[in-house]
Structure formats: structure tokens, C-alpha cells
Amino acid sequence: MSNIRILRQKKSKKSKKKIRIVRLWQLCLNSVVETAFHRNLPYMKKTSFYFDFRVSDISICYSSLTFQKVHEKVCIISQPTSFKLTEEPGSFWMRTCKNEDSMFYCSYICFQGNAIKTYKYNVLTFLPLNLYEQFKRAANLYFLCLLILQIIPQISTLPWYTTLVPLVLVLGITAIKDLVDDLARHRMDKEINNRRCDVLLNGRFEETRWMNLQVGDVVRIKKNDFIPADILLLSSSNPNSLCYVETAELDGETNLKFKMGLKVTDERLQEEDQLAWYLYDGLGYSSSTRGFLSFWGYIIILNTMVPISLYVSVEVIRLGQSKFINWDLQMYYADKDTPAKARTTTLNEQLGQIEYIFSDKTGTLTQNIMAFKKCTITGLTYGETNHHHFIHFTFSLIFTQPVDFSWNKYADKKFQFEDHFLVSCIRSKKDPQIHEFFKLLSLCHTVMVEHKGDELVYQAASPDEGALVTAACNFGYVFLSRTQDTITILEMDHEETYEMLALLDFNSDRKRMSIILRFPDGKIRLYCKGADTVIYQRLDANSKNIETTQEALDIFANETLRTLCLCYKDISQAEFDAWSQKHQAASVSMGNREEALDTVYEEIEENLLLIGATAIEDKLQDGVPETIAKLAKANIKIWVLTGDKKETAENIGYSCQLLTDNMKIHYGEDVNVQLRNRQTQRRNDPQGRNKKLKEQFFTESGNNALVITGGWLNEILYEKKKKRRRLRLKKLRKRFTNSTNPPDSNQPVDDWEKEKRQEDFVDMACECSAVICCRVTPKQKANVVSLVKRYKKAVTLSIGDGANDVNMIKTADIGVGISGQEGMQAVMSSDYAFAQFRYLQRLLLVHGRWSYIRMCKFLRYFFYKNFAFTLVHFWFSFFNGFSSQTAYEDWFITLYNVCYSSLPVLLVGLLDQDVNDKLSLRFPKLYLPGQQGSLFNYKNFFISLFHGIFTSLMIFFIPYGAFLQTMGQDGEAPSDYQSFAVVAASSLIITVNLQISLNTSYWTFVNFFAVIGSIAIYFGVMFDIHSAGIHVILPTTFTFTGAASNALRQPYLWLTIILTVGICLLPVICIQFLYQTIWPSVGDKVRSLKNERKKKKPAFQRGGRSRRSAYAFSHSSGYADLIASGRSIRQRPRVRANGKWERRVF
Structure with missing residues (x-):
């Protein structure tokens, strides 16, 4: 150990003492304990427990906090006779005297307080810091740049407030949300900081707040109390100063940890129980200039194709979908009072696209309640x-x-x-x-x-x-x-x-x-x-x-x-x-x-020397076989990754119906030949070395299952260790690709072959309906998930309940934690959490599928309505000399995505259902469109684009033709720009709100009110901002004075609006009818089946009285017996019993 030299201060020339060398750990102990005893001197005098040495130039570290260095002059004394302590807020310093002319000196020591601070803002910093955080987002910064461009009059043809109002609204909503969250953190900090604990002061224990604890305080902690700070255990009431600590709130582990006090402090502090010592946010321009200004002007006009409200709406929809998961009583486990919990809001729609599930066995498929059986x-x-x-x-x-x-x-x-x-x-x-x-x-x-x-x-x-x-x-x-x-x-x-x-x-x-x-x-x-x-x-x-x-x-x-x-x-x-x-x-x-x-x-x-072996039973959870069967019907492949023996894992697979009798089981040792054949085939074909072979591994059609061990996986899960090796490998690949001869066996191509073998393994495993990996370590679990993600590009989900499942949960696209018997670490690392495996089918087949359908429908419609809205400016530019003149009134552009068309589509994204939850669970095939990504892809995007182009053409050219060379009832031509803008805007609002009505599958009063209310709000606001009264107040801002009343009193303009809306919606109605009649989807078929059953009357109705049976069947008990017996449900050959032939089922 390192040594530290202790220097004494010379009192006089005659008094010379030897320099002492003391071990580092002794010095640390002397310093920290002496500090505690000096702070409580009146009580501690009776212990006669003093130290002669202090620390010099030492940095003592404990937990995540560090004691600052102490610089002092030290005198070597044997019997200190008097002590004096002077305290200041937030720090302390001490003086120890032997007599008047010899004393200890300790420099000013500043320690951090014990108060916690998790909040981000205070009264002064909220506005600047919050704005800084929001403008770090690319979308907000983009719209801020647009606003700056709009302020420049030479560029912009739109008033600045058309972008400022929605930007301020978005920033304000986000700021309010952040403020509410930060106020909650303030309250939590205040609650924790004001908790009480017992501190030794003036010879007796007194209650004090946690935030007032100082370095050197002696704290008494009783059984089941929370620990107020980083502390060093001095003594415990248990024998040998033994103490058990639970760290569930730190790392999720519920098992108790051993902590022991030092013998030297325990012997002298047995008079008091559990003592602990506290250790420790109008000009002319050239054509090129006009073109430049016009370009940026159209950038501003056309920015509403992807408006800022899209980001806000998506976040609101995701938040609402997460709340629906939290509020689902059918995912609430009453035995442990554990509801389902969505710990993230950004992955809900991916729950409707899962292709592979990786599951732990113990505690996830089973109850993790062990019973000694044999x-x-x-x-x-x-x-x-x-x-x-x-x-x-x-x-x-x-x-x-x-x-x-x-x-x-x-x-x-x-x-x-x-x-x-x-x-x-x-x-x-x-x-x-x-x-x-x-x-x-x-x-x-x-x-x-x-x-x-x-x-x-x-x-x-x-x-x-x-x-x-x-x-x-x-x-x-x-x-x-x-x-x-x-x-x-x-x-x-x-x-x-x-x-x-x-x-x-x-x-x-x-x-x-x-x-x-x-x-x-x-x-x-x-x-x-x-x-x-x-x-x-x-x-x-x-x-x-x-x-x-x-x-x-x-x-x-x-x-x-x-x-x-x-x-x-x-x-x-x-x-x-x-x-x-x-x-x-x-x-x-x-x-x-x-x-x-x-x-x-x-x-x-x-x-x-072997004595024997134990056998412990772990029963299946309720509903596991049914859940696995439904997920399999939804084309979701389940891989079980466990540390148990191969035989145990395989039989559990039969018990939970992951493996069935009609499956052909393949083992790792058996498929080695196929993997080697694939490698040999690739090695013998130099020209096709980098091509993916499309041949299937299993020639027999039907269900296949793969059972492999951790030792076999070690040959597959090969990790490259250095980047230089990867670069060298890349060069080798190029050289071998261009060469006609295969590489020499002595050349370093093992990495490439291992990578190809990994890909072959994934291809082979994904051809199977079920995969069981037994005797695997936590690292191997994560590597298996990583391989499937890398080579299949599929959405994966991992589910587990213990600390050994954390790597697997974090590696998958979506992690699900089961709050079981092994602590909360898996839950803390997960994206979604609940108490039973059977709730997974509702999370995926109901909430996941709904979330995916809602988000896809929302995005398709949102892009459509904004294409229809924005492209009218494009058609109008052919008639205004490309002057960047807008086709609508400025306030209509400002409020279109905020008030006139946002609420109906937002409710569709929150509430829409193609079928109810019961039918979603009854027909798992409804889950397939999400896996195929067929509801929102490039095809759907371009359909929305062409639909928006068609609608914008109708919105512009039908009113344009109606205004061309026409005359109103008063004998004057109504073909002015303002009247045209009113008619085009009115047609657009009615069209897009009726269009969302055609796309709504699940109607509620709220949806109906949103559609009618949005149209009513539009006309109400339009008549207000076109009134003479508001024009008098702000004449330069509200320039469409009387435009609405003048235009809409003409009957033929109402006919124009109706004609425009009808032409926009009629093709959509026809196409929907043809698709539902000729090319119905799975959802259409299920809805038709539901409607037919509602209309069909029962052919026979049972009478009022019926015979009742006293027989009852316990589902969970049945499966418990099945697991206890250790046999899957299979038919056995007939046996003779009691003189009769019968078939027994085990």
C-alpha cells in the first residue's frame, strides 16, 4: 500500500519528534471517524475514542461523490486536551488544541449538500433554457428560418404571422408540457429533501431533514428505513455489525446485500443502535434577383405540405395510445395490483409490426414459483x-x-x-x-x-x-x-x-x-x-x-x-x-x-464427489398456451431463450404449445451438415460469393422447429474484435470477388465465412415456426436477437423478467418486462411492462394493431389534406405570373392546420377501430398487414399525393371556371380575387372534413362533433375576420373586409361549392365500394361477417328453463397438473385395463 508522510509543526527548536509513516487506509479511517466524533464531542467523550493522525493531501472517494483534498499542518500529539468546533452553512472547519501555543489547523473545506435536484428549470431559466431545448429540434429551427424569411418584404408574399402563430402555439404547448413535468419534479424533490431522519446532535438524537445533513453527521437508521445519503456503516444492532441493504430503487434488484461495519467502531458504539456516518443544472430588381426572391417565396408558401402541426399531432396520438394501454383493465393483474405500463410513447405503432418474439422461459412463460418435487x-x-x-x-x-x-x-x-x-x-x-x-x-x-x-x-x-x-x-x-x-x-x-x-x-x-x-x-x-x-x-x-x-x-x-x-x-x-x-x-x-x-x-x-441432484417444479403461467397459439396464427415466430437443460426446455415447449406433434424437430448437431453444404456451395462459386442463395434449407414443406444449445451457438455467434480487421476483410472481399479462384485456405477470411455462416443460420432458423435455445448465457441471448435484426430487418420484441434478460430486452426493437419474482430490473429496462405473459397477445393484437392502423390512416390523410391545400397555390401561380401570390386569405393559411382540419384526423388517430378488440383477438390474421407494412409505404404515399393533386385541381379549376366571364345578381362581376379565395377555401374545408368521414371506421359522438364543429368553426371565424369591425381595428392585417358575405350570398357560388365537393368525393366513394365488393381486405371480411351475424336471427331459442350442470373445469389447475406430470398432451397407444381396451392421454 502507498504511504503518506505526516509532518509535525515545530513548537520550539528543542522539541523534536520523529516523523511517522502511516498506511493510507489507517489515515483515511482516522480522518473520517475523527471528523464525526469531533462534531459530536459532548456525547462522544465518554467513549475515549480519539485518533492522533489526520489526512494530508488525500482524495477519498466513496460511491459517486468525492471528498475534496484537505491541506493542513498536522502536529503529532498523544492526548488532545481540548477541542473547538466552528460551523458555517454548507461547510465546516475544525481546530484541535493541546495548549495555547500548539494547535491543529484545517483549511476551509467545502462539501456538497445533501439536497437533491432533478428539475431542469427555475423562474429565471425556464424561458431561455426551454426555448433553447426546443430550437435544438430541426423542425422548430426550420420554421424559425421560414419566419425570418417571411419578415423580409422583398422575399415574402405572406405576412409573418402566418408562420408565427402556429410556431408560437407549438412552442407554447411544448413549454406548458415541460413546465408541468418540471413542476412535478420540483414537488418530488421537495418531498424527498424534507424527509426526516435521526441525527446525533449534542449527545442525543434529533430529527432533521435529509437536505440538512452534513458531512460528519452520525445518523441512526432503523429497520426498513430509507437510507438518506451515501453513508459509512459504523455499527449495527445485529451480531458482528452485520446489516442487510435492499437496492431495488437503484438497480431494481430485490435481493438483500451484505454490509458490515468495522470492528473498531462497532465495539465502541454498541450503546446506540445502527449508527452511520454521513459521507456524501418599390425597387427594381434584375431577372436573376427576382427569380431568387421568387424561389424563396415559394419555399415559404409550399412549406405547409409538411406543417409543424404534424409533429405535435403525432406526439399527441402516441401519448393517447400509451394512455389507453395504461388504462386497459384487461391487462391489469389484480393479484399483485399491477397494471400494464407503457414506459415509452414512441413505439406504439411498431407493436403492430412484430415478426419475431424472443422470450425467456423462467418467470416469463412460467410462474417462477419454485417447489421442491424430487x-x-x-x-x-x-x-x-x-x-x-x-x-x-x-x-x-x-x-x-x-x-x-x-x-x-x-x-x-x-x-x-x-x-x-x-x-x-x-x-x-x-x-x-x-x-x-x-x-x-x-x-x-x-x-x-x-x-x-x-x-x-x-x-x-x-x-x-x-x-x-x-x-x-x-x-x-x-x-x-x-x-x-x-x-x-x-x-x-x-x-x-x-x-x-x-x-x-x-x-x-x-x-x-x-x-x-x-x-x-x-x-x-x-x-x-x-x-x-x-x-x-x-x-x-x-x-x-x-x-x-x-x-x-x-x-x-x-x-x-x-x-x-x-x-x-x-x-x-x-x-x-x-x-x-x-x-x-x-x-x-x-x-x-x-x-x-x-x-x-x-x-x-x-x-x-457427487452426492445427488434436485428437481424443482416451475409451473406455467395461466393462458400461456393460448397466447402462443394466437401469436403463431398471427404469423409471429416465437424463440425461447433459456438457461435450462435441452430436455426441460423442449418439454416446456410442448406444454405451452410452442412445439406440436405435427412439427419436425431439428437439432443443432443435425443442421451442421446443411450449414457446411451451404458454405461449400458458396466457396465453389467464386462469382456468386456475395450473392444471397435463395434455396431453402428444409425441402419438406410444413412446420419445422429448431432446438439448439449454447455450446453450438458459440460457433455461430462470432464477434469481430477490431476495426482494422474489418477493413482488411473488406479489401479481401473485393479482391476475392474480382478473382476467379477461391481464396487460399491459409488466407484470413475466417471473419467473412463466419459472417456468412451467421446469415445462413438466421435464414435456416427463420424458416422454422419455433426456435428453442437452451443453456444460453445473457450475452448469447442478446447476440441472437442482434443477428435476426441485422439479417432479417424485421421488427423484433424481447420479453423477460430478470436481470439476465436486460441485454436481450435492450437489444430488441421493443422490450417488454414482466414484473415477476426476480426484481424490477427487467421492467426498468423495458419499453412496456405488465405482470403476465398472456397480456402480450392483447398488447400486440389489439393495442399494437390499432396503433399501427390509426397512425397509418392519420399519416395518409394528413399528407392528402395538406397536398390538396398547398398545391392550389401551385396552380394559382400559372395565373399570377409566378409572383408568389397566395390563393387564400392569410388567416385561413394560419388556422387551416390548427383549427379547421386538425381535430377530426387527430381523433381518427386516437379512437378509430376497424374491428373491436374481441374480433381482433378472434381473428389473428388481421395482424398480417402490419407485418407486411402494407398500410403505409411508398405506394400509399404516392396514392395520397395523387389524391391530393386531384383534389387541388378540382378546388382551383372548378371555382376558376365558375368565376370566368360570369355576372352576379346585382349585375356586377363577382370574379374578384377575394371571392375566389373564399369559395376555394370553403370547398377545401368541406371536402377534407367529409373525406375523413369516409375514412372513419369507428364513429362516436366525439368524431361527429369534430367534423361538424370544424366546418362550423371555419365559417364562424371567417365571417368574423371578414367583418368591418375588426378591419377598423387592424386595417392592414384584416384586408378581406366583407368578402365572405358578398361571395356567399350568391346562390351559384354555393352551387359551385357543392359541385366541387361532390366531384372530389364521388371517385373516392366509388373506389371504396369496388374494393370492399371485389377486392375486400381481411378487415372488410371480418366486418361483413360481423354484420351478417347481427342480421341473422337464431333458428332455435332455448326455453326459459334449462338443466344445470355442477361440473366445473379449472383451466389453470389442468395445466398445473400437466406440468407436474412432465408430459405433453399426446395420445398414447391403447392399453388394457380392467379387461377393456382404452386409450389414455397423458
Whole structure:
């Protein structure tokens, strides 16, 4: 360790003391603890706990905050006699005196306060910062530039307010939304900052606000309290100063973490409970000039093709769709009071385009509620009701009932086990291997226990560990307590305490955990439990019952049970001492600590002796088979990525109907030949090396399924390590493409071949209806998702419930988190969250499909109405000499996308339904248009463009022809510009609002009011701004005085408006009729079927009285029995029973 030199201040020439060298950690401890004790000196004097040293030029880091450097002169003293403390707000400094002419000096130390601040703005900064944030968006900056251009009179022919009003409106709405959000953050900050905690002041604990905590405060925290700041634990009421901390609000993990106070502080602070020390936003122009000005003038006029209101409307629609998901009571899980939650508003329409779903198994498809069902010990299997040992009992009938654990006062009443023979073996104490088996379960874990009277409450990091410890407890091996270096258990009738020498923790790569214990007689033993794939590689050659245990494991896996192997190893004292030194060195390694620890763990975890294996049941969630079946009918392919054994995963696939009897199952080892053949074919065809081969892998038509393992995936999921290698590879590709000969085998083309093999793997897997990847790590899960995204360009969705699913959830286009038994980390990383897998079908087939259809319909209509509106200026330019003169009145241009045509299309984007939710779930084929992207693509865009061009032609030329060489009833020609603008605008408003009516599939009162109201608002506002009264007030702004009343009192102009609207809408009506009659879509067919059923009367009506049946079928119970049995629902050959032939279904 680094050393620091402590210099003393010279009091006189005669008094010379030696310079001391002190370790860094001692100095840090002295400094921080002395600070705390000095701040509470009147109370702390009785402890007689003082330090002689202080820190000099040290930066102490804890968590994410840093103590600033302290520069001071230090005197070495042995008995400080007087202390003086002076405090200032926000900082403190101290002076420590031995006598008048010798003292400590500490420079001014400024520490950050404990108040939190998550808000962005205050009263002074809101306006400038918010405007800055909004103008960072390209759309707002674009319209600001247009506004600047409009201010220049030589360029613009439109008044500046035609762009200013909608821009200000958009900025204002966004600013209000940001203000509301920031006020909520202000309130939350205030609430947290004003929480109370106990602080030691003047010898007693007093309540203070969190924001008033200072560096050096001693804080008392009670059980289940929130921790107010970054603190250092000094003491705890638990033995050995042990404390458990939950960090769910930080990282989503609900498992408890160990924290221990230093022995030196714990010994002196046992008088007070749980002490902690607080550590720590009219000129002539040339033709070229006129052309230049005209160009920019038309840029301003035609900017309404994509108006700023489009962005606001899209955000409002997305927000509304997210709220509908949050408010859906059919996705509310009452058992845990958990509603569905849309954590983002930008992906709703993509929910209607999902092609691939990647799902975890445990906790996602299953309940993640583990139950100990079976075990195998020394080759014998226990847990079956028809156990062969029962033949030794006279009354075997009683053994079909669950075991009575009333003899064990700590037994869990919910625990069910049916093998009486195992209990009799345990209580007889005749088999030492059974004794070791359950002792291992009670000792090798990270479970924590809480005593509630005579009841023990176990808190486990995973449901598997909780189930195993609970099972051991019921069988008489009760885990009672633990400290930082001991574990105490009750072995049947006597209590034993074991010294814990080392804990080799579990991770997803090791797939096992171990513990090294010293027995009361001095013997040292290692207990280990983990997956069979890693345990069997580390077994000693003399280990017994290896084959029989493997057979039992295969049987357990076929019954969809989760398995773990148990083993042990005796260690000599010399061997442990040598290994402990390596372990200590790896523990303090500053670089690659995890890798170093894994290497050390590998050294000790070898030559193990097998004891047996456990089998835990994890039942399917309700509705999983039905959900998977419906999603499959919607052409959504589901991949299950799990860490379980292949047999377990495959049988779960049959249970949840992911795999069916008519599917042909392919395994990774079987398809290797096909992948090699594809590579050979590509290698032998140099000219077509970069071409994608269109041949299918599976020649047999029908359903195929692929089951692969993590080890097989390692050959496929190949990652390039350096960019230079990629560049070199690119050059090699070009050279080999131009060459007629294949590359030499010694040349470095492995990366290219691996990439092509990945592509072949994806093509092959995507030909299958279902894919199961077992024994995969979290990294492999994410890599599989990444491969499908890269090569298929499809919209993907990942769903999981635990921390090991976070990478997969983040990699997919859409991540869904299940709030289950493994904390909230998956939910916190997801875009959507709910409590049960079955809600996924409603999220996709109802909300996702509706959102996609609504957004597509909104965009098609929005572009249409703006093309129809804007292109009238284009046709008008042929008659005004391309002078950039507008065809409408200025205020009409300003309000068109804000008031006159926005509300009906906005409601269509929020409320429209082609069919209701029941029909959406009943006919999953309705989901196909979203996957194909057929509702909004280039074709639909150009259809909207041509439709808008046609409408704009009618809007301009029909009124133009009506005004040409005509005369009104008063004998005067009405063919003035203002009257033409009124007629064209009126025709446009009526046309676009009736057009959205033709496109609306789901009518409500709100839709009807929006269409009629928009037309009424237009005429009301038009007559107001064309009135003489407002012209008198602002004569230069409102120039169309009396235009509306003069034009619309002419009957033939009303006839012109009606003719224009009719010609615009009649082709649309005819085309819709032809499509629904001759080329109906899936939605049209479903609506027709629904209408026919409404009209069709029932041929027979049941009478008033009917016979009632008392029979009831429990859906969830049925599937629970199916999973417990471990067999899929298949027909078996007929068997003879009771003299009759019958067919049994398992």
C-alpha cells in the first residue's frame, strides 16, 4: 500500500519528534471517524475514542461523490486536551488544541449538500433554457428560418404571422408540457429533501431533514428505513455489525446485500443502535434577383405540405395510445395490483409490426414459483408416490397422501411432498449420504433469515435457492442464522455452527456456487451445487453413481423439472492455506478482478464427489398456451431463450404449445451438415460469393422447429474484435470477388465465412415456426436477437423478467418486462411492462394493431389534406405570373392546420377501430398487414399525393371556371380575387372534413362533433375576420373586409361549392365500394361477417328453463397438473385395463 508522510509543526527548536509513516487506509479511517466524533464531542467523550493522525493531501472517494483534498499542518500529539468546533452553512472547519501555543489547523473545506435536484428549470431559466431545448429540434429551427424569411418584404408574399402563430402555439404547448413535468419534479424533490431522519446532535438524537445533513453527521437508521445519503456503516444492532441493504430503487434488484461495519467502531458504539456516518443544472430588381426572391417565396408558401402541426399531432396520438394501454383493465393483474405500463410513447405503432418474439422461459412463460418435487441421492430417486420401496410397507395406501411434517416446528405448512420413505430414512439417520445431501442444501446458499416468533422467513436472491433451503428445513435441516463468518443450522435435534472460510458466488458463466466451511471438529469441506454440464466436468474419477444420476436427471428434464447437481470435497489445511493466499490476492486485484477470481475458483472446484441432484417444479403461467397459439396464427415466430437443460426446455415447449406433434424437430448437431453444404456451395462459386442463395434449407414443406444449445451457438455467434480487421476483410472481399479462384485456405477470411455462416443460420432458423435455445448465457441471448435484426430487418420484441434478460430486452426493437419474482430490473429496462405473459397477445393484437392502423390512416390523410391545400397555390401561380401570390386569405393559411382540419384526423388517430378488440383477438390474421407494412409505404404515399393533386385541381379549376366571364345578381362581376379565395377555401374545408368521414371506421359522438364543429368553426371565424369591425381595428392585417358575405350570398357560388365537393368525393366513394365488393381486405371480411351475424336471427331459442350442470373445469389447475406430470398432451397407444381396451392421454 502507498504511504503518506505526516509532518509535525515545530513548537520550539528543542522539541523534536520523529516523523511517522502511516498506511493510507489507517489515515483515511482516522480522518473520517475523527471528523464525526469531533462534531459530536459532548456525547462522544465518554467513549475515549480519539485518533492522533489526520489526512494530508488525500482524495477519498466513496460511491459517486468525492471528498475534496484537505491541506493542513498536522502536529503529532498523544492526548488532545481540548477541542473547538466552528460551523458555517454548507461547510465546516475544525481546530484541535493541546495548549495555547500548539494547535491543529484545517483549511476551509467545502462539501456538497445533501439536497437533491432533478428539475431542469427555475423562474429565471425556464424561458431561455426551454426555448433553447426546443430550437435544438430541426423542425422548430426550420420554421424559425421560414419566419425570418417571411419578415423580409422583398422575399415574402405572406405576412409573418402566418408562420408565427402556429410556431408560437407549438412552442407554447411544448413549454406548458415541460413546465408541468418540471413542476412535478420540483414537488418530488421537495418531498424527498424534507424527509426526516435521526441525527446525533449534542449527545442525543434529533430529527432533521435529509437536505440538512452534513458531512460528519452520525445518523441512526432503523429497520426498513430509507437510507438518506451515501453513508459509512459504523455499527449495527445485529451480531458482528452485520446489516442487510435492499437496492431495488437503484438497480431494481430485490435481493438483500451484505454490509458490515468495522470492528473498531462497532465495539465502541454498541450503546446506540445502527449508527452511520454521513459521507456524501418599390425597387427594381434584375431577372436573376427576382427569380431568387421568387424561389424563396415559394419555399415559404409550399412549406405547409409538411406543417409543424404534424409533429405535435403525432406526439399527441402516441401519448393517447400509451394512455389507453395504461388504462386497459384487461391487462391489469389484480393479484399483485399491477397494471400494464407503457414506459415509452414512441413505439406504439411498431407493436403492430412484430415478426419475431424472443422470450425467456423462467418467470416469463412460467410462474417462477419454485417447489421442491424430487431428488436423487446415491442413485436412488425420491419423490414418486409409486416408489419401489413402498413394497416393504404393509399399508401402502397411506403413503399416497402428502407427508405430515408436524414433527418439525419450523416446517413450512405450504410445502408438499409425497415420498414417505425419504422422511423415514432421514429420521432413522442410517444413510450418511442423505445427511450430507440436506446439510449441503442448508449450508451452501446466500439466503438470509428473519425470525418472527417461532416462524422463520427466508429471503433468497433467487426462487430456486429459496425452494431448496425451505425443503431442507422441512426435512429437519433448518438454517437458523448467519454472520459474516459463521452459519448456524439445526440438524434434526441438535444445533451446529460452521465457520465460513470462503463463499464462491454464482454467476451466469460459472453456473454454480460453492462454499468452504470449517466443521466443529476442524475438518474443512467444500460444498458445491450447479448445472450438470459444469459439475460433471469437475467430478473425481472415483465418484460413484454418475450414470444413474445422469439417468435421473434426464427423467427430471423430461418432466419439465429444473435440476441442480450437488457435490462436495474435503480439503486439507495446507491445501486451503495455499489457495487462500491466491484468493486474497485475486480479491484485491485492481484489474480483471472477476477473471482472476474465476481462475482461483477453478483451482479449488475440481475432483468433486457427487452426492445427488434436485428437481424443482416451475409451473406455467395461466393462458400461456393460448397466447402462443394466437401469436403463431398471427404469423409471429416465437424463440425461447433459456438457461435450462435441452430436455426441460423442449418439454416446456410442448406444454405451452410452442412445439406440436405435427412439427419436425431439428437439432443443432443435425443442421451442421446443411450449414457446411451451404458454405461449400458458396466457396465453389467464386462469382456468386456475395450473392444471397435463395434455396431453402428444409425441402419438406410444413412446420419445422429448431432446438439448439449454447455450446453450438458459440460457433455461430462470432464477434469481430477490431476495426482494422474489418477493413482488411473488406479489401479481401473485393479482391476475392474480382478473382476467379477461391481464396487460399491459409488466407484470413475466417471473419467473412463466419459472417456468412451467421446469415445462413438466421435464414435456416427463420424458416422454422419455433426456435428453442437452451443453456444460453445473457450475452448469447442478446447476440441472437442482434443477428435476426441485422439479417432479417424485421421488427423484433424481447420479453423477460430478470436481470439476465436486460441485454436481450435492450437489444430488441421493443422490450417488454414482466414484473415477476426476480426484481424490477427487467421492467426498468423495458419499453412496456405488465405482470403476465398472456397480456402480450392483447398488447400486440389489439393495442399494437390499432396503433399501427390509426397512425397509418392519420399519416395518409394528413399528407392528402395538406397536398390538396398547398398545391392550389401551385396552380394559382400559372395565373399570377409566378409572383408568389397566395390563393387564400392569410388567416385561413394560419388556422387551416390548427383549427379547421386538425381535430377530426387527430381523433381518427386516437379512437378509430376497424374491428373491436374481441374480433381482433378472434381473428389473428388481421395482424398480417402490419407485418407486411402494407398500410403505409411508398405506394400509399404516392396514392395520397395523387389524391391530393386531384383534389387541388378540382378546388382551383372548378371555382376558376365558375368565376370566368360570369355576372352576379346585382349585375356586377363577382370574379374578384377575394371571392375566389373564399369559395376555394370553403370547398377545401368541406371536402377534407367529409373525406375523413369516409375514412372513419369507428364513429362516436366525439368524431361527429369534430367534423361538424370544424366546418362550423371555419365559417364562424371567417365571417368574423371578414367583418368591418375588426378591419377598423387592424386595417392592414384584416384586408378581406366583407368578402365572405358578398361571395356567399350568391346562390351559384354555393352551387359551385357543392359541385366541387361532390366531384372530389364521388371517385373516392366509388373506389371504396369496388374494393370492399371485389377486392375486400381481411378487415372488410371480418366486418361483413360481423354484420351478417347481427342480421341473422337464431333458428332455435332455448326455453326459459334449462338443466344445470355442477361440473366445473379449472383451466389453470389442468395445466398445473400437466406440468407436474412432465408430459405433453399426446395420445398414447391403447392399453388394457380392467379387461377393456382404452386409450389414455397423458
